[in-house]
């Protein structure tokens with residue numbers, strides 16, 4: 080995994096943060112103080128952790144994020160532009176995987192999205208599902224279509240913070256894929272709930288999207304926390320590089336599936352043979368730090384019943400953006 084190109088963030092922060100917030104971009108601006116907790120990585124996990132900790136006004140937190148603020152990142156707000164986020168090096172870390180023999184020697188882009196198989200029972204589905212549900216506010220899809228059979232209402236919550244929904248305005252091909260599943264139930268069983276813990280099959284994927292605008296940990300957790308005096312946020316700061324500060328209790332490391340192991344390796348926690356290569360003294364020999372499984376398949380189809388033309392034709396895209404800006408309608412109102 081190449082992770083050395085340090086460009087500005089991905090950070091899933093999606094709406095402009097309040098200008099009143101204590102948002103620092105220069106280490107000299109940071110108050111000289113000891114915090115109770117230092118959180119390294121201000122994306123999905125870090126935003127929630129920092130927000131929840133600072134609900135207690137006696138707890139002080141410093142949140143460090145290597146990337147910039149989400150302020151004005153239009154693409155992160157528009158559902159239809161979500162894929163553009165993962166392909167733009169200014170908004171992510173430009174990770175690529177090493178050339179894979181199974182992919183004919185190609186080195187593919189990896190928008191830092193990994194599943195972690197930690198072996199820790201605390202992370203199994205039964206244990207984390209209650210936290211997912213606590214987060215969730217299930218809302219009707221953008222086109223208000225009849226969702227019977229597309230999800231299982233009893234598996235969802237309706238008064239959490241993060242809006243979740245089914246895809247609106249399905250294309251004809253979506254229905255054909257679902258119909259195929261019903262013809263081949265042994266190979267591709269139809270599942271009426273893709274967030275139920277059993278996702279082997281074909282079904283309707285849920286989106287973090289409400290009122291035709293994307294939701295994120297930044298918009299629903301970090302943004303409200305920005306007015307708390309016990310939270311400081313430092314963006315454009317890559318922890319471990321240059322600044323020293325102290326945590327009274329803990330340093331919490333939600334730096335992502337790639338950033339977290341890299342950070343641990345820099346500290347000397349990892350496989351001794353990996354660390355030796357870079358002259359890093361091993362403090363804890365832990366080979367699992369750098370082991371990442373990844374399984375995903377993306378298919379290209381031969382059809383003009385897709386939105387591909389939108390991303391090939393800049394004029395068409397401009398029209399769609401104008402429509403979303405004016406009325407939150409048009410193709411970009413849904414995740415593409």
Ligand SMILES: Cc1cc2nc3c(=O)[nH]c(=O)nc-3n(C[C@H](O)[C@H](O)[C@H](O)COP(=O)(O)OP(=O)(O)OC[C@H]3O[C@@H](n4cnc5c(N)ncnc54)[C@H](O)[C@@H]3O)c2cc1C
Nearest residue numbers: 090120122123124144145146165190287317318334335338
């Ligand atoms: C294009 C795209 C769209 C997605 N859309 C959705 C969606 O709609 N809904 C959904 O549920 N999931 C979505 N996901 C998946 C989701 O983004 C990830 O599962 C989630 O962001 C993981 O959160 P995380 O906090 O663990 O890690 P990350 O989001 O990877 O965050 C890690 C953070 O740590 C920072 N960092 C790393 N190293 C350091 C360091 N040394 N010092 C300081 N900071 C550091 C990084 O800059 C980054 O901001 C999407 C993923 C992609 C790529």
